[in-house]
Amino acid sequence: SYRKGGYHAVRIGDPFAGGRYIAQRKLGWGQFSTVWLAYDTQSSKYVALKIQKSAQQFAQAALHEIEVLSSIADGDPSNSKCVVRLIDHFKHTGPNGQHLCMVLEFLGDSLLRLIRFNRYKGIELNKVREICKCILMGLDYLHRELGIIHTDLKPENILLFSTIDPTKDPIRSGLTPTLERPEGGTLNGGSTMNIIEKKLKRRARRAVANISVRRASMGGGGEAPKSARCLDGIDVRCKVVDFGNACWADKPFAEEIQTRQYRAPEVVLRSGYSCSVDMWSFACTAFELATGDMMFAPKSGQGFSDDEDHLALMMELLGKMPRKIAIGGARSKDYFDRHGDLKRIRRLKFWPLDRLLVEKYKFSESDAREFAEFLCPLLDFSPEKRPTAQQCLQHPWLNLRSSGQNEMQGQSNVDVGMRNLQI
Numbered sequence: 001s002y003r004k005g006g007y008h009a010v011r012i013g014d015p016f017a018g019g020r021y022i023a024q025r026k027l028g029w030g031q032f033s034t035v036w037l038a039y040d041t042q043s044s045k046y047v048a049l050k051i052q053k054s055a056q057q058f059a060q061a062a063l064h065e066i067e068v069l070s071s072i073a074d075g076d077p078s079n080s081k082c083v084v085r086l087i088d089h090f091k092h093t094g095p096n097g098q099h100l101c102m103v104l105e106f107l108g109d110s111l112l113r114l115i116r117f118n119r120y121k122g123i124e125l126n127k128v129r130e131i132c133k134c135i136l137m138g139l140d141y142l143h144r145e146l147g148i149i150h151t152d153l154k155p156e157n158i159l160l161f162s163t164i165d166p167t168k169d170p171i172r173s174g175l176t177p178t179l180e181r182p183e184g185g186t187l188n189g190g191s192t193m194n195i196i197e198k199k200l201k202r203r204a205r206r207a208v209a210n211i212s213v214r215r216a217s218m219g220g221g222g223e224a225p226k227s228a229r230c231l232d233g234i235d236v237r238c239k240v241v242d243f244g245n246a247c248w249a250d251k252p253f254a255e256e257i258q259t260r261q262y263r264a265p266e267v268v269l270r271s272g273y274s275c276s277v278d279m280w281s282f283a284c285t286a287f288e289l290a291t292g293d294m295m296f297a298p299k300s301g302q303g304f305s306d307d308e309d310h311l312a313l314m315m316e317l318l319g320k321m322p323r324k325i326a327i328g329g330a331r332s333k334d335y336f337d338r339h340g341d342l343k344r345i346r347r348l349k350f351w352p353l354d355r356l357l358v359e360k361y362k363f364s365e366s367d368a369r370e371f372a373e374f375l376c377p378l379l380d381f382s383p384e385k386r387p388t389a390q391q392c393l394q395h396p397w398l399n400l401r402s403s404g405q406n407e408m409q410g411q412s413n414v415d416v417g418m419r420n421l422q423i
């Protein structure tokens with residue numbers, strides 16, 4: 001993909017936007033871009049630099065993402081709504097063409113990594129509640145105040161961040177303390193500003209920070225870097241990212257939206273969609289956080305497609321789909337007969353959510369009942385019956401505290417570690 005029209009190759013120390021941003025190390029990548037940790041010499045802060053592939057269709061997608069991110073930033077001057085903040089954007093020309101670049105606030109590891117670090121055993125319910133509150137605050141802002149549907153909500157697109165102000169407490173915030181202002185003005189030759197600039201850039205090249213997750217019991221070994229420090233007990237929050245597929249609720253443009261496992265039934269059936277598709281994905285994400293397993297992992301089989309398997313899995317967990325909804329979509333005839341029964345998957349094995357939580361995931365009866373009561377309304381087959389993010393924020397489950405640890409959750413922990421890699 002590193003060819004004309006594709007990714008831009010970056011080396012550590014590369015300057016962007018006339019030297020304002022200095023590349024530090026790669027944070028991640030997707031189908032559209034590579035994302036780099038960069039040092040912003042103007043604000044003396046770390047930022048995430050998303051460098052889009054250069055071909056026309058990627059540039060178009062980036063312009064759309066910038067438009068969405070700009071309205072998100074405009075409506076949230078205090079940056080408190082649990083959605084990633086766009087700081088700047090510019091064009092960068094390289095050997096593979098012209099790349100649109102987005103400068104985003106620097107966030108930590110994704111919830112997917114958090115799930116992996118907990119060895120797919122699920123995260124303690126009290127932590128799940130805190131994470132759910134953040135996601136819901138982000139969704140409430142997007143849906144109610146801006147009329148934006150994210151359309152790709154999933155653990156990978158929710159990033160952790162630390163709430164500690166790095167200027168006040170650089171070590172605990174996860175940022176290296178190497179960025180103190182250099183003493184200037186005494187050296188011969190060159191302007192003071194120039195010297196400070198150069199020093200800052202040199203330091204920035206060496207100092208790299210991250211907000212990372214790791215298991216407490218690893219004690220610095222395993223996948224966690226040796227220098228990682230356990231920041232247990234810190235209020236960890238998260239933000240929604242990746243607005244490349246987001247759309248305005250009054251003009252949805254793509255028919256097929258969402259990543260398969262987080263896709264709502266009305267999208268599978270092509271019955272039209274609205275903000276409530278994000279609520280479905282949110283419920284799938286909350287389940288995955290608490291159990292470590294995807295709620296629905298459909299596969300095609302002998303004589304049936306992954307779509308039909310998906311519909312079967314939904315009904316096995318949530319009960320039969322009302323006939324009117326089952327036969328109401330443009331694709332309904334492919335999967336359902338006129339009675340509202342699946343054509344090729346005839347025998348369903350019902351396993352309701354609260355029983356599944358007790359029997360497979362060893363939740364206590366009360367934890368299972370309460371969590372199922374929270375999730376099930378979000379998984380209503382009729383989209384307009386699902387609670388909105390605003391209504392969901394009022395749900396008592398979010399303010400419960402469970403004391404008893406489940407067997408499956410004994411190992412779970414959210415740790416924010418500090419990585420201080422020297423390059």
Ligand code: ATP
Nearest residue numbers: 027028029030031032033035048104105106107242
């Ligand atoms: P996709 O194929 O998922 O659409 P994309 O090219 O649009 O990918 P993103 O999903 O925005 O790219 O980002 C890719 C990865 O970069 C993320 O999964 C994450 O690991 C990392 N990343 C993105 N934004 C940030 C940020 N603000 N802070 C830290 N890391 C980030």
Ligand code: MG
Nearest residue numbers: 030156157242
């Ligand atoms: Mg992504």
Ligand code: MG
Nearest residue numbers: 030242244245
């Ligand atoms: Mg994207």
